[in-house]
Amino acid sequence: MAKWGMVIDLDKCTGCQACTTACSMENNTLPGESWQDVLFYHEGEYPSAQMKWLPRPCMQCENPSCVHVCPTRATYKDPDAGGIVFVDWNKCIGCKYCMIACPYGVRFYADEKPLIEPDIREAYPSENGQLWSPPYQNPDEDWQRGIGIQPPGVVSKCTFCYHKVKHAPEGVADLDEDNPEVKEYVPACVRTCAPKARYFGDLDNPESQVNQLIGDRHGVRLKDHTGNRPQVYYLGAGAGVPAFTPADREHDA
Amino acid sequence: MNMSMKDRKTRTQANVLQGPLGWGLLVASGIVLLASLAFALIQLMVNGHTSFNTGSTLPWGQPIATYLYFALASSGLGLIASLPLVFGFKQYYPVAKRCIFLAFIVLISGMAVLALELGNVFRMLWAIPLNLQVQSAMFWMGVFYALDLLFLLWKFSKLQGGEWDSKTAKQVGIASFIGVLLASGNLALIFGMMSMRPFWFDALLPIYFYFTGVTSGVAALVFFIYLAHGFQRERMPPALKALLTGALPKLFAALIGGTLLFITVRAITGLYSNNPEINLVWTDYLFASPLYNASLLLGLLLPFVVMLSASLRNSVGVQVLVACLVFLGLFAERFYFVVGGQVVPMFRGTWEPGLISYTPSTTEWSLTFIGISLCFVLYLLGEKFLNLGDMPRHMAEAPAGAPAAGAPAAGAPAAGAQANTA
Numbered sequence: 001m002a003k004w005g006m007v008i009d010l011d012k013c014t015g016c017q018a019c020t021t022a023c024s025m026e027n028n029t030l031p032g033e034s035w036q037d038v039l040f041y042h043e044g045e046y047p048s049a050q051m052k053w054l055p056r057p058c059m060q061c062e063n064p065s066c067v068h069v070c071p072t073r074a075t076y077k078d079p080d081a082g083g084i085v086f087v088d089w090n091k092c093i094g095c096k097y098c099m100i101a102c103p104y105g106v107r108f109y110a111d112e113k114p115l116i117e118p119d120i121r122e123a124y125p126s127e128n129g130q131l132w133s134p135p136y137q138n139p140d141e142d143w144q145r146g147i148g149i150q151p152p153g154v155v156s157k158c159t160f161c162y163h164k165v166k167h168a169p170e171g172v173a174d175l176d177e178d179n180p181e182v183k184e185y186v187p188a189c190v191r192t193c194a195p196k197a198r199y200f201g202d203l204d205n206p207e208s209q210v211n212q213l214i215g216d217r218h219g220v221r222l223k224d225h226t227g228n229r230p231q232v233y234y235l236g237a238g239a240g241v242p243a244f245t246p247a248d249r250e251h252d253a
Numbered sequence: 254m255n256m257s258m259k260d261r262k263t264r265t266q267a268n269v270l271q272g273p274l275g276w277g278l279l280v281a282s283g284i285v286l287l288a289s290l291a292f293a294l295i296q297l298m299v300n301g302h303t304s305f306n307t308g309s310t311l312p313w314g315q316p317i318a319t320y321l322y323f324a325l326a327s328s329g330l331g332l333i334a335s336l337p338l339v340f341g342f343k344q345y346y347p348v349a350k351r352c353i354f355l356a357f358i359v360l361i362s363g364m365a366v367l368a369l370e371l372g373n374v375f376r377m378l379w380a381i382p383l384n385l386q387v388q389s390a391m392f393w394m395g396v397f398y399a400l401d402l403l404f405l406l407w408k409f410s411k412l413q414g415g416e417w418d419s420k421t422a423k424q425v426g427i428a429s430f431i432g433v434l435l436a437s438g439n440l441a442l443i444f445g446m447m448s449m450r451p452f453w454f455d456a457l458l459p460i461y462f463y464f465t466g467v468t469s470g471v472a473a474l475v476f477f478i479y480l481a482h483g484f485q486r487e488r489m490p491p492a493l494k495a496l497l498t499g500a501l502p503k504l505f506a507a508l509i510g511g512t513l514l515f516i517t518v519r520a521i522t523g524l525y526s527n528n529p530e531i532n533l534v535w536t537d538y539l540f541a542s543p544l545y546n547a548s549l550l551l552g553l554l555l556p557f558v559v560m561l562s563a564s565l566r567n568s569v570g571v572q573v574l575v576a577c578l579v580f581l582g583l584f585a586e587r588f589y590f591v592v593g594g595q596v597v598p599m600f601r602g603t604w605e606p607g608l609i610s611y612t613p614s615t616t617e618w619s620l621t622f623i624g625i626s627l628c629f630v631l632y633l634l635g636e637k638f639l640n641l642g643d644m645p646r647h648m649a650e651a652p653a654g655a656p657a658a659g660a661p662a663a664g665a666p667a668a669g670a671q672a673n674t675a
Contacts, residue, residue, distance in 0.1 A: 032309065041602030054602065065449065071391035072380035091380050094302075094372015096312035097391050103449035105310070105599040111301050111372065112308035119303075152301050153372025226449055244529055244598050246537060247606035 002172075004082035004160055004231065005203035006190070007210045007219060008055055011236030012197035015040065015053035019189035019198070023057075026161060026188035028137055028149050032115030033108045035158035036189045052238050055197075057189065058106040058158035059222065059230030060085050066098035066107065075155070078145075082202075083231060084160045087146035092154035099155060103226045111152045126152075138163065160200075161187035173208040174201035203231060269483035270636035279637075282629035289622040293369055296616040302372065304616035310605065311595045315613035316370035316620045318591040321440070322469065322584050323363025323624055324398070325462055328437035329470020330356035331405065331429060332463070338408070338426035344500050347493035348474060350412045351481075351641040355473060356433075357405040358631035360398065366624040390443045397436035404429035417645045437462050444594065451530045452523070453594040461515050468508040469583045475505065475576040479569065481636055486569050492644060498567045505572075506560035509579060513553050516586070534593045538608055545589050552582015 015038055023029065023036035039054045064085050066075050074091035075098050078084055087098075099107040110131055114121070121132040130149040140163035141148030147163050150156045168175055168185040176199070177183045177191040190198040201210035210233070213219060219233035222241060269275065296304040307314035334352035337345040368374045377395075386392045408429045411422040438459035444450070445458030455461070478497065482488040486497065523535040539545045556575040560566045566575075596608040613621075635641050 037603075039600050039602030052602075054600070056600070068388045069391065071384075071386055071389040071395065072377070073384040073386045074380065091376070091384070092373065093377045093380060095377075095391060096372075097389070097443070099309065099312040100450065100595070101447060103599065105603065108309045109302070109307075109312055109372070110309075111303060113303050113306065155372075223449075241600060244533075244601050246533070246608060 001080055002082045002168075002202035003204040004060070004084060004165060005201065005210050006057065006060075006160070006187075006232045007199040007201075007213045007235060008232065009197045009199075009213075009217075009235040010054070010238040012195045013053065013055060013193075014195050014197075016194060018192045018194055019055055019057075022188040022192035023158070026138060027147075027159075028134060029108075029156070030110050030115075030120065030132070032112075033110045033156060035106070035108070035156070037106075054238065054241060055189075056104065056106060056222075057232060058085065058160075059104050059228065059232045060158075060160060062229035062231060063227060065101040065103065065226070065228055069097045069101040071095065071097070081145075081162055082160070082165065084162055084165075085157070086144075086159060086162070087155055087157055089143040089146055089150050089154045089156075094153040094155065096155065103223050103228060104230075107155050107157045109155055110150065111154075161189075164188070165200075172202070173205045174199070174210065176200075176209070268481040268488070268636060268642055270481050270633060274483070275633055275637055279630065279633040282626045282633065285622060286626035286630055289619040289626060293616055293619040293623060296619070297369065300616075304614060306612060306614040306617065310598065310603070311592070311609045311611050313591055313595065314611060315588060315617045316366055318584075318588040319621045319624050320363045320367040320370065321591060322587040323359050323366065323628070324440055325437055325466035325587070326469040326473055327356045327360035327363065328401075328433045328440075328463070329466035329468065330359065330474060331401070331433035331470075332467050333470055333474060334408075335426065335430040335433070338423070339430045342500075344492075344496050346417070347490065347496055347642070347644045348478065348501075350409070350643045351478065352470075352474060353405055353409045353412060353429075354635050354639065354641050355477060355632065356470075357402065357409060358635065359473065359628055360402060360405070361631065362624045362628040364398070365627055366620050369620050369623070390439055390446060393439045394436070394443060397432065397439050401429070401432040401436040404432045412643065413639065415643075434463070437466055444590075447594075449599075450594045451528055452534045452597075453590075455519075461519075464508065464515060465512050465583060465586065468505075468512045468579060471501070471505045471508055472576045472579040472583070475501070475572055476580065477632060479573050479576075481642065484569060484573060490642070490644070493642070497572070502560065502566040502572060505575070505579075506557065506566060509553055509557040509560060509575075512583070512586075513557055516549070516553070530597045533597050533608065538593055538596050539589055542589070545585065548582045548585030548589075552578050552585060556582070 017038050019036050020034055020038055024034070027035060029035055036055065036057045039056055041052055043050045043052060060083060062083065064077055067077050067085060072091045072093055074088045074093070076086060076088065078086055094109070096109055099109060124132050124134045127133040129151045131152050132149065138148055142163065145159060145162055146156055147159055164185050165175065165187060168182060172182060175182050175186045175190070177186045183191065187200055190200045199210050199213060201208035203210060205211065213235060214233050217235040219235055220239045221230040221233055222239070270278070305314060305316070330352045333345065334349050334356065336342040337349045371377065381392060381395050404425060408422070408425045411419070411425055416422040441459040441462035444453040445455045448454045478493070486494055489497070520535055523531045526532050556578050559571055560575060565571045592611055596611070598605045598609060
């Protein structure tokens with residue numbers, strides 16, 4: 001079985017947020033429930049100030065701390081699904097410990113105050129136990145893998161679009177949106193990326209493009225000191241994320 | 254020390270909560286409980302957890318802090334009960350039964366708050382035991398607190414049956430002591446093992462939790478003892494009076510001092526550290542908050558200074574005031590501990606220009622009131638029907654200061670201090 005991994009080239013990423021939008025449309029997430037987000041920040045001061053951004057999906061860690069802390073095994077890493085970390089919405093008790101334990105802040109408890117008003121959940125009220133029920137929905141709902149629209153009181157997260165990826169032919173090295181044979185199986189954020197800053201493939205396959213990029217271009221993993229060993233790698237400048245500084249104290253940094 | 258069955262018989266101490274005052278307080282706290290429970294349930298049914306001010310950036314708020322406070326106060330009370338029941342500090346016998354009972358109901362109250370905080374509480378009942386995720390500290394929290402409750406109940410039933418020193422009672426007492434240590438120590442590790450949350454990450458956090466847990470337990474104990482006796486020491490049996498003018502206030506002072514020491518070293522370490530995920534919490538959140546500073550100064554430092562004076566620490570008014578101040582001060586400490594570990598965003602640019610702000614919502618406050626009022630209701634029922642002031646007969650009958658009681662010398666026994674209830 002493949003070990004699915006993603007490579008994000010920050011030298012090519014334009015920060016357009018098409019990935020965020022595609023993810024939201026594909027997975028019917030709520031405003032603020034950004035399974036795939038782009039973080040914008042600036043570093044330094046005039047005349048050397050820099051505007052920077054960082055796309056941030058779930059890292060699908062090899063050694064995921066969220067999985068270790070879950071008291072019900074609702075969140076689990078599935079080696080038969082390419083090592084993707086899922087949340088079983090039938091088992092999640094909503095304790096939110098996984099959100100505490102995730103070093104990347106990529107888990108969401110959407111049963112929270114709306115990010116923007118009016119609350120879209122009131123426009124499309126809940127049906128069939130869902131948190132909200134918009135007219136268009138991803139037809140591949142699978143609550144055991146946290147795919148679709150979640151019920152209230154559970155944690156949700158990026159699934160590497162497993163409902164698409166699972167249809168990939170056995171043994172394929174890369175899911176490249178430019179390859180007509182596999183383009184339907186490519187995660188939404190990768191397929192939509194206009195500057196082609198994202199690559200998706202099998203980290204266990206030495207011939208895969210993702211492995212070659214990581215090797216040739218010195219791919220790094222975010223917050224590697226946590227020991228979580230992400231399956232998402234970053235290329236180019238900007239992968240070294242600076243420490244948090246409050247906006248009103250930037251000049252002290 | 255073996256005692257005959259006759260000696261094991263105990264007697265009931267009069268207390269004001271067995272009279273009309275008890276009924277009045279029971280009705281009042283029952284009304285608060287029903288009102289806050291109705292409000293919380295309506296909010297949760299209509300609005301779900303959108304009625305909380307927690308969210309994806311700061312998932313654990315005041316309800317978790319309330320649960321933590323109650324769970325640790327319960328553990329603290331359990332540890333105090335172990336002084337006479339496990340370690341043989343006999344002067345603490347007069348509070349042992351009340352401690353065990355309080356530990357039980359305070360934990361029940363905390364669990365009730367946690368149940369209302371969880372997304373799917375009933376699912377927990379099968380999902381945790383059936384999936385056996387032994388890697389999760391939260392799994393062990395369920396195991397250890399269930400055992401803790403079981404042993405507290407078992408121990409209480411022994412004391413209720415007048416078994417103070419039987420072999421079984423001692424064995425259950427030791428099991429209960431170990432259960433308390435495991436439960437609260439493991440609760441500390443739920444926070445202390447999170448290396449990705451550096452404000453909490455601390456291998457010695459269990460020690461901090463034991464210490465502060467006992468401090469909040471003593472605060473609750475002192476308050477409830479005085480409440481049971483109408484805030485008049487003259488109504489107390491001599492052995493209890495001796496304890497409240499001898500060992501207990503000294504222990505209380507030492508515990509508050511130790512708590513301050515813990516907070517001070519944590520603050521120094523945090524302020525010294527360059528790591529913004531620790532340093533910013535202290536500079537920009539904790540010490541920037543007037544409420545946190547007030548809770549430190551009025552809730553811990555002032556009580557400690559007052560309790561250093563031998564004459565002041567034995568005064569009824571001072572003891573009750575200090576108990577209330579420490580109770581509130583440590584509640585604030587728990588709140589700021591839980592929230593403080595989450596206020597620094599994990600990344601720059603997460604749409605949060607400063608620290609993540611959090612103020613509890615009305616629904617979250619109602620959960621806290623549910624915990625407090627449930628605790629009062631159960632406590633008042635206990636005082637009414639379960640003879641919580643009970644102690645071994647030889648202590649109840651011994652005059653204050655008698656060696657048999659194991660208590661330090663105190664003033665002359667007050668007339669009418671002991672009376673059997675009808």
